[in-house]
Amino acid sequence: MRMYDIIVKKRSGLALSEKEIRWMIEGYTKGDIPDYQMSAFLMAVYFQGMTDEETAILTDAMAGSGERLDLSSLPGVKADKHSTGGVGDKTTMIVAPIAAACGCTVAKLSGRGLGHTGGTVDKLESIPGTRTALEKEEFLDVVRRTGIAVTGQSGNLAPADKKLYALRDVTATVDSIPLIAASIMSKKLAAGSDCIVLDVKTGSGAFMKTVEDSIQLAQKMVAIGVRNGKKMAALITDMDVPLGYQIGNALEVEEAVRTLKGEGPADLTEVCLALATQMLHLADKGDIDHCRSLARQAIESGAALQKLADMIEGQGGDPDYVYHPEKLGQAPFEGVFQAEESGYLAKMDAEGIGVAASLLGAGRETKESTIDPLAGIILHKKTGDAVKKGETIASLLTSEEAKLESAISRFGEAVTIAPAPPQKHPLIYARVTAQGVE
Ligand code: URA
Numbered sequence: 001m002r003m004y005d006i007i008v009k010k011r012s013g014l015a016l017s018e019k020e021i022r023w024m025i026e027g028y029t030k031g032d033i034p035d036y037q038m039s040a041f042l043m044a045v046y047f048q049g050m051t052d053e054e055t056a057i058l059t060d061a062m063a064g065s066g067e068r069l070d071l072s073s074l075p076g077v078k079a080d081k082h083s084t085g086g087v088g089d090k091t092t093m094i095v096a097p098i099a100a101a102c103g104c105t106v107a108k109l110s111g112r113g114l115g116h117t118g119g120t121v122d123k124l125e126s127i128p129g130t131r132t133a134l135e136k137e138e139f140l141d142v143v144r145r146t147g148i149a150v151t152g153q154s155g156n157l158a159p160a161d162k163k164l165y166a167l168r169d170v171t172a173t174v175d176s177i178p179l180i181a182a183s184i185m186s187k188k189l190a191a192g193s194d195c196i197v198l199d200v201k202t203g204s205g206a207f208m209k210t211v212e213d214s215i216q217l218a219q220k221m222v223a224i225g226v227r228n229g230k231k232m233a234a235l236i237t238d239m240d241v242p243l244g245y246q247i248g249n250a251l252e253v254e255e256a257v258r259t260l261k262g263e264g265p266a267d268l269t270e271v272c273l274a275l276a277t278q279m280l281h282l283a284d285k286g287d288i289d290h291c292r293s294l295a296r297q298a299i300e301s302g303a304a305l306q307k308l309a310d311m312i313e314g315q316g317g318d319p320d321y322v323y324h325p326e327k328l329g330q331a332p333f334e335g336v337f338q339a340e341e342s343g344y345l346a347k348m349d350a351e352g353i354g355v356a357a358s359l360l361g362a363g364r365e366t367k368e369s370t371i372d373p374l375a376g377i378i379l380h381k382k383t384g385d386a387v388k389k390g391e392t393i394a395s396l397l398t399s400e401e402a403k404l405e406s407a408i409s410r411f412g413e414a415v416t417i418a419p420a421p422p423q424k425h426p427l428i429y430a431r432v433t434a435q436g437v438e
Pocket of ligand 1: 083184
């Protein structure tokens, strides 16, 4: 078999055979297929798509590219969540501890920043000492001791996704339904949980810009999970505007902690409660109303915050940063973006804001780029708010002063001020399960 022929076949819009997909994933994982050929293949998939059958085989080949975790030795129902990625999306640091505080066992495999979106692994690494490349035994040990651990794709868990994810990030091949579905579900299948809740983002800052595409992606992932014996639910949530007010790694840790203390922004709190409720419901903790009150209590009692601290400590970090996130520090250089006219913030293009955060150092431009943990954006106003000319809409923070100018200009392109307030978007559009779309 030749990778060249597989690229030509996909470029021509033909479906690949199971043998071809498995051969390609094995060869790429081993390093026999170079990045440049895989990049060409990914771009062909981006334009030509994949059938449901091809996507299911790709997912299975990626999940089987390394070890599959057996969580059966751990107590409790194993529950997991995954987001398709957004700007200011710090939900894992809130939802996973809530679920663990309510008795679920959370053994989660997360990713790094991708494209204009942030990743949980980069965010956790902004807490000094926190290790996110846990080997299997250590990962299971932290889960056994604390009920929760979040690791990146260390060693041998879905290594094909680790390589493909980094390659897609820098080759403009992220926003493809089959590639996202295979990436997310390969990690979920390799990590071995029983119940999986997907947060499928929709809007300008999401990889899926329309609700229809987001529902299609959710349905594909739910179907792959159900076929593999998992209990699945997906929420379609808004990502037309960044979630919460802080974007960037340490900044998001701080906002997540505030939300776990019950003092977070309304949109972030609501999305997290909704996701946690779905996780608890799938894990048979009760009906939806009961699960929502359990999730609330986990915040009000401080139990969820305690779980995050336990997890950080279990992964080598200093839990004091969870109780006092101000210790994470602030980037030395700050610029502001001010309103150029009075009116209402009619649009905040969340993707543009994610790109501005990345330009400040919060994301990567190449596979080798290092992250500036303190870089990012604090929004003072969000879509729908009234603004006066000269009022500060956002503070932009970085450790490299030279990065401010282009980031401020990119931020400015993402903001539209109009004389009238815009129409409000729902925060949660739909719930997708094997039974259908509600
Ligand atoms: N999250 C993932 O893990 N993979 C994707 O492709 C997109 C978001």
